[in-house]
Amino acid sequence: xxxxxxxxxxxxxxxxxxxxxxxxxxxxxxxxxxxxxxxxxxxxxxxxxxxxxxxxxxxxxxxxxxxxxxxxxxxxxxxxxxxxxxxxxxxxxxxxxxxxxxxxxxxxxxxxxxxxxxxxxxxxxxxxxxxxxxxxxxxxxxxxxxxxxxxxxxxxxxxxxxxxxxxxxxxxxxxxxxxxxxxxxxxxxxxxxxxxxxxxxxxxxxxxxxxxxxxxxxxxxxxxxxxxxxxxxxxxxxxxxxxxxxxxxxxxxxxxxxxxxxxxxxxxxxxxxxxxxxxxxxxxxxxxxxxxxxxxxxxxxxxxxxxxxxxxxxxxxxxxxxxxxxxxxxxxxxxxxxxxxxxxxxxxxxxxxxxxxxxxxxxxxxxxxxxxxxxxxxxxxxxxxxxxxxxxxxxxxxxxxxxxxxxxxxxxxxxxxxxxxxxxxxxxxxxxxxxxxxxxxxxxxxxxxxxxxxxxxxxxxxxxxxxxxxxxxxxxxxxxxxxxxxxxxxxxxxxxxxxxxxxxxxxxxxxxxxxxxxxxxxxxxxxxxxxxxxxxxxxx
Numbered sequence: 001x002x003x004x005x006x007x008x009x010x011x012x013x014x015x016x017x018x019x020x021x022x023x024x025x026x027x028x029x030x031x032x033x034x035x036x037x038x039x040x041x042x043x044x045x046x047x048x049x050x051x052x053x054x055x056x057x058x059x060x061x062x063x064x065x066x067x068x069x070x071x072x073x074x075x076x077x078x079x080x081x082x083x084x085x086x087x088x089x090x091x092x093x094x095x096x097x098x099x100x101x102x103x104x105x106x107x108x109x110x111x112x113x114x115x116x117x118x119x120x121x122x123x124x125x126x127x128x129x130x131x132x133x134x135x136x137x138x139x140x141x142x143x144x145x146x147x148x149x150x151x152x153x154x155x156x157x158x159x160x161x162x163x164x165x166x167x168x169x170x171x172x173x174x175x176x177x178x179x180x181x182x183x184x185x186x187x188x189x190x191x192x193x194x195x196x197x198x199x200x201x202x203x204x205x206x207x208x209x210x211x212x213x214x215x216x217x218x219x220x221x222x223x224x225x226x227x228x229x230x231x232x233x234x235x236x237x238x239x240x241x242x243x244x245x246x247x248x249x250x251x252x253x254x255x256x257x258x259x260x261x262x263x264x265x266x267x268x269x270x271x272x273x274x275x276x277x278x279x280x281x282x283x284x285x286x287x288x289x290x291x292x293x294x295x296x297x298x299x300x301x302x303x304x305x306x307x308x309x310x311x312x313x314x315x316x317x318x319x320x321x322x323x324x325x326x327x328x329x330x331x332x333x334x335x336x337x338x339x340x341x342x343x344x345x346x347x348x349x350x351x352x353x354x355x356x357x358x359x360x361x362x363x364x365x366x367x368x369x370x371x372x373x374x375x376x377x378x379x380x381x382x383x384x385x386x387x388x389x390x391x392x393x394x395x396x397x398x399x400x401x402x403x404x405x406x407x408x409x410x411x412x413x414x415x416x417x418x419x420x421x422x423x424x425x426x427x428x429x430x431x432x433x434x435x436x437x438x439x440x441x442x443x444x445x446x447x448x449x450x451x452x453x454x455x456x457x458x459x460x461x462x463x464x465x466x467x468x469x470x471x472x473x474x475x476x477x478x479x480x481x482x483x484x485x486x487x488x489x490x491x492x493x494x495x496x497x498x499x500x501x502x503x504x505x506x507x508x509x510x511x512x513x514x515x516x517x518x519x520x521x522x523x524x525x526x527x528x529x530x531x532x533x534x535x536x537x538x539x540x
Contacts, residue, residue: 062086067516069088073087090500093502097356098382101514131425148391151389153388157348164372168372182299184304187309188312199303201220222240228456228457232454233260272320289333298333307322326370344371344395347370347373349375350374353375356470380423380424452523456533474533
């Protein structure tokens with residue numbers, strides 16, 4: 001850096017610059033070697049260290065820019081010198097779903113750096129900074145438009161949902177009364193903290209992770225899903241019932257084929273509310289809710305990942321089902337218990353929100369708003385961890401009282417840290433200037449080719465394709481199910497040979513675009529995935 005400071009770069013001789021470059025190269029080689037040695041020291045998340053020697057799969061990220069990771073590979077030559085090679089990998093998981101406007105964005109770095117220089121970190125309760133106030137307004141005008149009135153800051157997505165559950169149970173249950181069950185979804189994933197583990201049925205993510213997991217606090221619904229199968233968008237409805245707790249959902253675990261759609265957009269048409277499928281949903285949902293009220297076991301809240309379930313396998317849930325469920329929950333509660341607090345609807349938008357699927361909030365896609373919603377990941381554009389839980393005024397008022405014990409007693413030392421707040425503000429200001437942003441709909445346009453999705457769905461060994469928003473996911477036919485299945489491992493290895501990093505979810509291999517990934521790049525990526533699955537890999 002000394003050659004670039006105070007104009008020294010202009011005065012440096014060719015020899016000095018050459019020496020500096022050589023020194024930098026050697027430092028990077030040593031760094032790469034030491035990083036690989038870290039295989040003996042690190043405990044990586046979601047990684048089975050006993051599967052094979054860790055050193056065989058260590059990727060040393062030398063730098064990152066845009067959608068690409070620069071991977072440094074080194075080897076020791078016979079003369080004991082180090083050979084260092086660099087390769088570019090497309091970040092196909094967008095670094096665990098965090099990246100919004102690309103790695104190494106200079107405006108994001110400047111915004112965060114300015115906040116760190118101005119504040120470092122400062123306490124938050126009963127204080128604010130101009131940036132925090134501005135971000136709260138921006139969020140209420142964005143994903144919270146029309147329903148939210150308050151913003152609660154926390155540290156990550158799992159915690160944001162935990163906060164949301166605390167809010168929901170307070171607002172939906174009278175003091176001194178026992179809460180009813182929560183409604184949640186099969187195939188869901190809401191985080192790794194102990195509370196939100198209970199929001200998902202038994203799976204690799206919870207039951208074996210802790211003996212504290214009980215799995216009996218919720219009624220789990222089997223959601224109808226939509227995917228591209230053999231070239232067409234197919235709706236499948238569980239043939240053993242939406243509310244059936246049995247693990248099976250019919251032949252192949254896929255449910256009945258109930259309808260097809262000509263395009264992606266038609267899946268979200270509000271006109272579907274008068275369809276036979278809507279009547280079928282209403283009938284089953286209403287019958288269950290009325291029976292629950294009759295038994296004195298009415299649900300207190302509904303928690304769901306709107307539209308697309310992420311870690312559960314990139315599953316597109318029928319938006320009509322989620323809309324009819326929310327409307328029925330509210331209508332039945334108001335009719336059966338008009339004087340009781342209404343059940344609270346919680347959207348976990350940690351994965352699906354913040355323009356991942358197009359709009360800032362999936363409430364736009366569903367045509368119905370929540371009472372509480374959690375956001376993280378894309379919130380800060382992929383720079384630092386921070387989350388928010390948005391709430392309606394009714395939920396906020398449930399915590400008002402004379403005693404501090406009635407307040408929401410939740411927080412952490414770095415709540416609303418200036419670095420994260422400034423990064424989030426900068427991210428939100430950058431989005432409207434992106435090429436794929438549509439000002440009229442205030443949404444990001446689709447980057448993936450629908451025809452490519454249809455073509456991939458016809459390949460042998462492919463069960464279905466989910467192509468929506470920034471996600472292009474392929475479920476492969478393979479033995480085993482769930483996160484621990486390994487059906488997509490070989491596909492991921494071959495993609496890496498083509499310069500694409502993918503991190504499968506069991507038998508589902510997916511690629512994810514950022515908000516700055518071009519349609520041309522998405523076309524290339526989808527073709528590579530097509531070629532790998534079909535067994536026809538075209539050299540670059």
